[in-house]
Amino acid sequence: MQRFEALQKPTAIITGSIYLEHETGRHPESVGRLARFPQIIAELLAEETGHFISLEPQEAPLTQIARVHDASYLEDLRDFCESGGGRIDPDTHVSEGSYRTARYAVGGLLRGIEAVLVGEVQNTFALVRPPGHHALTNRSMGFCLFNNVALAARHLIEEYGLHRILIVDWDVHHGNGTQNIFYDDPRVLYYSSHQSPLYPGTGSLDEIGVGQGCGYNVNLPLPPGSGDTVMEQAFTRILEPLAERYEPEFILVSAGYDAHWRDALHTTALQVSTLGFATMVDRVKRLAETFCQGRLALTLEGGYDPAALADSVYATLRVLAGESPEKAASHDLRRSRRELPANHEYILALLEEIRKTHSL
Numbered sequence: 001m002q003r004f005e006a007l008q009k010p011t012a013i014i015t016g017s018i019y020l021e022h023e024t025g026r027h028p029e030s031v032g033r034l035a036r037f038p039q040i041i042a043e044l045l046a047e048e049t050g051h052f053i054s055l056e057p058q059e060a061p062l063t064q065i066a067r068v069h070d071a072s073y074l075e076d077l078r079d080f081c082e083s084g085g086g087r088i089d090p091d092t093h094v095s096e097g098s099y100r101t102a103r104y105a106v107g108g109l110l111r112g113i114e115a116v117l118v119g120e121v122q123n124t125f126a127l128v129r130p131p132g133h134h135a136l137t138n139r140s141m142g143f144c145l146f147n148n149v150a151l152a153a154r155h156l157i158e159e160y161g162l163h164r165i166l167i168v169d170w171d172v173h174h175g176n177g178t179q180n181i182f183y184d185d186p187r188v189l190y191y192s193s194h195q196s197p198l199y200p201g202t203g204s205l206d207e208i209g210v211g212q213g214c215g216y217n218v219n220l221p222l223p224p225g226s227g228d229t230v231m232e233q234a235f236t237r238i239l240e241p242l243a244e245r246y247e248p249e250f251i252l253v254s255a256g257y258d259a260h261w262r263d264a265l266h267t268t269a270l271q272v273s274t275l276g277f278a279t280m281v282d283r284v285k286r287l288a289e290t291f292c293q294g295r296l297a298l299t300l301e302g303g304y305d306p307a308a309l310a311d312s313v314y315a316t317l318r319v320l321a322g323e324s325p326e327k328a329a330s331h332d333l334r335r336s337r338r339e340l341p342a343n344h345e346y347i348l349a350l351l352e353e354i355r356k357t358h359s360l
């Protein structure tokens with residue numbers, strides 16, 4: 001029997017037209033990213049298997065957002081948006097609706113997490129924007145306003161008393177904001193694979209945390225062209241042994257799809273395929289099943305090629321509901337990038353160095 005059939009509880013899809021109210025005009029992080037989502041979601045919900053439910057996002061209260069962000073930043077952002085918006089930092093554009101939409105991005109993820117925690121669903125994917133992993137406590141950065149995944153981790157810590165949360169970040173960019181927020185905090189283990197060198201320039205392997213958080217920040221700065229095989233090797237050699245040692249109580253994923261081979265934002269080129277993403281989802285899901293009763297929540301980060309994004313999100317949702325990666329990624333863009341990069345020996349040595357750095 002397929003694993004798909006064995007699953008008891010559904011996967012929650014968080015979505016809503018609210019996420020179109022953060023308008024950025026001609027910008028890579030635009031409403032157009034979500035254009036294909038309604039069709040995908042309708043298709044999944046129309047299946048009579050009961051594997052998927054859709055949940056309405058809610059607006060996160062300011063008290064929850066203040067768990068990570070400074071009150072003065074919240075006020076400044078609100079005022080800037082209310083006065084019509086514009087360019088709030090060199091990379092990030094906001095409109096009048098952005099402040100409210102960003103609150104719904106946080107609230108959407110938290111809504112999904114609540115559903116997981118009460119056992120209403122098995123896992124969840126919050127298809128929100130704006131993304132979050134570059135946002136710092138006191139400012140926006142890199143298309144991000146509020147750090148959605150960091151706020152989710154704080155919610156789990158402060159509302160539910162959890163103290164071992166694993167964040168897996170496979171966006172092609174390093175999540176400097178998330179790293180920064182938990183740099184001295186062992187209650188969050190942050191694992192980021194990203195292309196290097198690339199924006200924002202952080203994420204070297206010797207950034208391992210400080211104080212009590214020392215050893216709980218794990219960076220994999222990968223060269224362009226790494227591809228599916230390297231991502232899998234990184235899971236085998238680093239992520240999985242880390243999880244075994246940490247025994248997470250909940251797993252959060254900063255799910256960016258700008259490492260897809262079709263995505264060409266600036267010089268992003270990690271060359272991951274839809275099947276590569278589906279495989280990572282499957283392996284994270286297994287970790288959640290092993291260590292935390294399957295408790296797993298994904299939140300959308302980057303991904304700027306609408307076709308690759310939609311294809312990867314579709315495959316991700318199907319794997320979350322229990323389908324095999326091979327079957328879930330049967331669309332056109334699954335073309336696997338399994339061929340080893342020319343510098344594979346260098347990458348293996350890099351992975352070995354990271355293992356050594358973290359005593360794995």
Ligand SMILES: [Zn+2]
Nearest residue numbers: 171173258302
């Ligand atoms: Zn990114």
